[in-house]
Amino acid sequence: MDFFKRLFGKKDTQPSLPQQPESVVTAPLTEAQLQSIRGAGLRAEPAQLLVGAGQSVGKQRELNEDSLLTLTTTIAGNSGSQPFGLYIIADGMGGHQFGEVASNAAIRVMAGYIMRKFHDYLFNLQSAALNESLQEVMQDAINEAQRVVLREAPGSGTTLTAALVFGQQVTIGHVGDSRAYFLYRDGRSEVITRDHSLVKRLEELGQITASEAAVHPQRNVLYRALGQGEVLEADIVTVPFPPGGYMLLCSDGLWGVVNEETLKRLVFDGPSLEASCQNLIGAANVAGGPDNISAVLVQLHI
Amino acid sequence: MQLGTTLANRYLIQDVIGVGGMGSVYRARDLHFPNVVKLVAVKEMINQAADAATRLTIVQNFEREANILATLHHTAIPRIYDYFTQNNHSFLVLELVNGKDLESILSEADGFFEEDQVVGWAIELCDVLAYLHNHKPEPIIFRDMKPSNVMINASGHVVLVDFGIAKPFQTGQKGTMIGTEGYSPPEQYRGEASIAADIYALGATLHHLLTRRDPRLEAPFSFNERPIRKINPGVSADLEMIINTALQYNAEDRFKNIDAFKESLVGLARKTGLLSRLGTTAIQSSSAIKPLWTFQCEDELRGTPLVYNGMVYTGCYDNNLYALNAADGKFAWKYPTDGGVVTRPAAFEGNIYIGSQDHRLHTINARSGKVAWTYYTEGPIHSSPRIAENHAFFGSDDKYLHAVNLGTGRASWRFETSAEIWSTPFVTENLVIVGNENGDFYALDFRSSMKWRFQAKRGITASPVVQDRVVYFTALDGMVYALDINNGFVLWRFRMDKPSIVSPCVQDGMVFAGSADNNIYALDARTAKEIWRFRTEHQVSGSPIIYKDALYCGAADGKLYCLEYRTGRLRWKFETKGPITGAPVAFDDIIYFGSTDHFIYALMA
Numbered sequence: 039m040d041f042f043k044r045l046f047g048k049k050d051t052q053p054s055l056p057q058q059p060e061s062v063v064t065a066p067l068t069e070a071q072l073q074s075i076r077g078a079g080l081r082a083e084p085a086q087l088l089v090g091a092g093q094s095v096g097k098q099r100e101l102n103e104d105s106l107l108t109l110t111t112t113i114a115g116n117s118g119s120q121p122f123g124l125y126i127i128a129d130g131m132g133g134h135q136f137g138e139v140a141s142n143a144a145i146r147v148m149a150g151y152i153m154r155k156f157h158d159y160l161f162n163l164q165s166a167a168l169n170e171s172l173q174e175v176m177q178d179a180i181n182e183a184q185r186v187v188l189r190e191a192p193g194s195g196t197t198l199t200a201a202l203v204f205g206q207q208v209t210i211g212h213v214g215d216s217r218a219y220f221l222y223r224d225g226r227s228e229v230i231t232r233d234h235s236l237v238k239r240l241e242e243l244g245q246i247t248a249s250e251a252a253v254h255p256q257r258n259v260l261y262r263a264l265g266q267g268e269v270l271e272a273d274i275v276t277v278p279f280p281p282g283g284y285m286l287l288c289s290d291g292l293w294g295v296v297n298e299e300t301l302k303r304l305v306f307d308g309p310s311l312e313a314s315c316q317n318l319i320g321a322a323n324v325a326g327g328p329d330n331i332s333a334v335l336v337q338l339h340i
Numbered sequence: 341m342q343l344g345t346t347l348a349n350r351y352l353i354q355d356v357i358g359v360g361g362m363g364s365v366y367r368a369r370d371l372h373f374p375n376v377v378k379l380v381a382v383k384e385m386i387n388q389a390a391d392a393a394t395r396l397t398i399v400q401n402f403e404r405e406a407n408i409l410a411t412l413h414h415t416a417i418p419r420i421y422d423y424f425t426q427n428n429h430s431f432l433v434l435e436l437v438n439g440k441d442l443e444s445i446l447s448e449a450d451g452f453f454e455e456d457q458v459v460g461w462a463i464e465l466c467d468v469l470a471y472l473h474n475h476k477p478e479p480i481i482f483r484d485m486k487p488s489n490v491m492i493n494a495s496g497h498v499v500l501v502d503f504g505i506a507k508p509f510q511t512g513q514k515g516t517m518i519g520t521e522g523y524s525p526p527e528q529y530r531g532e533a534s535i536a537a538d539i540y541a542l543g544a545t546l547h548h549l550l551t552r553r554d555p556r557l558e559a560p561f562s563f564n565e566r567p568i569r570k571i572n573p574g575v576s577a578d579l580e581m582i583i584n585t586a587l588q589y590n591a592e593d594r595f596k597n598i599d600a601f602k603e604s605l606v607g608l609a610r611k612t613g614l615l616s617r618l619g620t621t622a623i624q625s626s627s628a629i630k631p632l633w634t635f636q637c638e639d640e641l642r643g644t645p646l647v648y649n650g651m652v653y654t655g656c657y658d659n660n661l662y663a664l665n666a667a668d669g670k671f672a673w674k675y676p677t678d679g680g681v682v683t684r685p686a687a688f689e690g691n692i693y694i695g696s697q698d699h700r701l702h703t704i705n706a707r708s709g710k711v712a713w714t715y716y717t718e719g720p721i722h723s724s725p726r727i728a729e730n731h732a733f734f735g736s737d738d739k740y741l742h743a744v745n746l747g748t749g750r751a752s753w754r755f756e757t758s759a760e761i762w763s764t765p766f767v768t769e770n771l772v773i774v775g776n777e778n779g780d781f782y783a784l785d786f787r788s789s790m791k792w793r794f795q796a797k798r799g800i801t802a803s804p805v806v807q808d809r810v811v812y813f814t815a816l817d818g819m820v821y822a823l824d825i826n827n828g829f830v831l832w833r834f835r836m837d838k839p840s841i842v843s844p845c846v847q848d849g850m851v852f853a854g855s856a857d858n859n860i861y862a863l864d865a866r867t868a869k870e871i872w873r874f875r876t877e878h879q880v881s882g883s884p885i886i887y888k889d890a891l892y893c894g895a896a897d898g899k900l901y902c903l904e905y906r907t908g909r910l911r912w913k914f915e916t917k918g919p920i921t922g923a924p925v926a927f928d929d930i931i932y933f934g935s936t937d938h939f940i941y942a943l944m945a
Contacts, residue, residue, distance in 0.1 A: 115792075167795065170830070172832070174832070174833075204824065204827065204829060248596055249592055275867045276866055278809060
């Protein structure tokens with residue numbers, strides 16, 4: 039009986055716990071206090087990636103057609119311990135039959151391709167040099183995903199925003215209108231990707247304004263997506279990870295309904311990366327949650 | 341001020357070229373260049389304010405203008421050379437723009453400007469505004485776009501003048517309204533200056549240029565009551581629509597940024613074929629460029645010179661290291677080694693360090709030309725010394741990377757590589773990196789233990805350069821490589837059509853290189869996409885440098901090319917009688933370089 043009590047009983051009924059003297063009060067640190075400790079400029083040795091992620095189907099859709107992937111580790115070698123991370127968000131297309139299949143297949147194929155390339159580095163003792171550049175690996179992985187999506191989910195499409203972090207550099211491959219943001223330590227933020235959407239294009243061309251774009255009936259129409267068309271021109275860029283800052287990957291279910299100032303505030307004020315992701319998703323749902331919501335938040339501690 | 345006055349012992353006032361509210365603008369000759377006529381604009385500001393506080397504000401505004409200009413490098417912004425205050429007069433010494441302002445051009449013109457003409461100017465104005473708006477750490481709002489503040493220079497390009505009120509912009513900050521009536525948007529009258537205000541004012545300027553209707557004589561914000569095509573039917577509906585977008589009453593209805601404005605204009609120019617004609621500009625012919633001085637050595641100059649304490653040092657294939665006066669090329673001394681010298685000298689604490697094909701690193705007193713010590717390697721030296729941490733790092737044909745202690749003249753260590761090293765090492769805060777003729781590339785720490793290694797398909801003769809934790813170099817396999825400095829992983833590679841020994845340089849997120857395929861390339865450092873390429877008449881064997889707004893690079897056709905580095909547009913070229921294989925060096929507005937025609941040249945930048 040004691041055994042079951044210990045398993046299921048409430049803490050205050052457990053006699054086995056040592057009784058603490060009443061005079062000792064250990065109040066938990068407040069989030070603000072924790073934050074100040076974290077922000078105290080402690081150097082992380084070795085450099086490491088911290089990650090939070092979250093998803094929600096939203097308030098108005100029945101299916102979740104978004105997919106996400108996070109993989110985080112470090113590679114040790116002569117040049118010290120190098121953080122390694124692969125983060126992908128894909129938003130399957132709502133109007134299509136296989137939106138969910140497409141986003142999922144794209145992520146699996148892409149991650150599989152990249153992990154095979156890095157397999158020796160991550161899991162073998164002897165590591166042969168990579169034959170391609172990181173940008174070429176990213177390009178080839180996207181092409182591979184494109185082939186598979188065309189074959190497995192014909193007529194569907196998906197956005198794809200993938201970030202490969204190695205050391206302090208991020209290589210980003212991007213198609214569609216999911217986004218990668220950099221949030222800098224000094225409070226600035228920057229959209230690293232360019233939406234491949236019709237309204238964004240119209241806005242860039244000055245045909246419509248940003249406020250018109252936000253409510254444009256065709257705002258979900260993409261002019262470039264994985265699984266659409268034979269030739270796919272993905273945007274590929276390598277940039278230094280913002281020192282002490284964050285990278286946020288998200289689908290338009292988040293950035294389309296929560297403005298950048300709010301995104302920033304929720305990230306910077308969050309007690310942890312996981313909590314920030316939940317807060318971001320909560321904010322999108324409070325704003326109506328018209329679409330699936332996915333967010334990956336990464337921080338590089340150096 | 342009297343013509344003929346000499347200011348600051350340097351600027352001889354020759355003529356009045358403009359009169360403003362605070363003083364005049366003069367044309368002056370810079371007497372620091374006795375051998376050439378270097379003309380500058382001197383902007384005078386007379387401080388007549390009665391109370392001290394206002395006087396101080398005026399001086400502060402003046403210095404702010406000077407400080408802003410000093411941080412800017414753009415072909416459409418005059419360069420600042422100097423500023424100083426004497427008594428109640430402050431002076432700004434600027435690049436002299438040889439041309440006329442748009443207001444004068446407009447008033448002297450008979451009819452309407454051609455649409456192409458205006459679109460061409462507009463695209464260039466968008467370019468320079470984009471440059472200002474993208475200024476880091478804070479965008480600069482020009483705040484005073486109007487025809488009289490735009491000069492058209494001798495080659496037909498726009499130059500923005502009068503930065504008197506351009507100020508760094510802080511979001512949400514309310515400022516005092518100082519725009520020009522007629523061209524300013526409604527919100528500027530409420531004391532708000534923003535990117536959208538510059539967009540509006542550019543729209544207003546274009547409206548004025550196309551309609552010849554001066555907005556200062558009309559009701560404020562009444563542009564839409566004067567549709568462009570009603571006044572000038574020659575203008576296309578597309579252009580009218582673009583300008584109307586810029587002139588929207590509400591800032592949020594205008595183009596979101598200047599790039600969007602430009603993209604619309606470029607789209608229009610592409611449609612009319614204007615774009616292909618825009619690239620052709622007047623080129624200064626090489627005969628117009630007179631060297632400040634030249635100096636003839638006894639054999640080929642294959643390496644890169646060094647400027648140090650007012651002297652130019654250069655090695656020569658005639659075995660000597662030469663020391664010349666940088667101002668006039670006067671010979672100071674030469675130091676003979678026992679082999680050809682093709683490396684670039686390095687300077688440290690009064691000594692010059694140079695490697696020779698006589699297998700030695702020579703340490704020579706920079707003033708006297710007397711040798712202090714030499715260090716012997718087991719092969720000819722083609723790799724230039726890099727000085728850091730009180731050591732000289734360089735490679736040799738003996739396959740070793742040497743780290744020589746400058747205090748003792750002895751090796752702290754040698755690191756054996758797989759082949760001869762011709763590449764010059766680069767030293768970061770904790771790594772020494774270098775390539776060799778076998779295509780191996782090494783990253784060592786200061787104790788010579790290898791942190792990582794990379795292998796190209798063929799030899800790496802070029803010298804690496806590091807920027808933002810990325811290593812860039814070219815190789816004989818025709819690639820430009822971008823490697824992560826932390827781990828040697830290839831971030832990207834860019835294929836040129838032929839092998840390369842060109843050491844790249846990096847500026848503003850652009851990587852510049854060249855190849856035996858005759859081209860000089862500009863690549864985006866983030867995406868590896870080609871931004872422009874410039875075709876020379878022979879293999880590009882020299883290495884480029886960026887100085888101010890221009891790229892300088894020599895080629896095997898014997899020419900030194902000066903290109904606008906953002907666009908690759910040729911500004912001028914200067915012909916020598918032999919291939920140029922080294923890099924030029926720039927100092928104090930003078931470009932120094934050697935040629936295999938045995939001469940070292942000094943040209944005005």
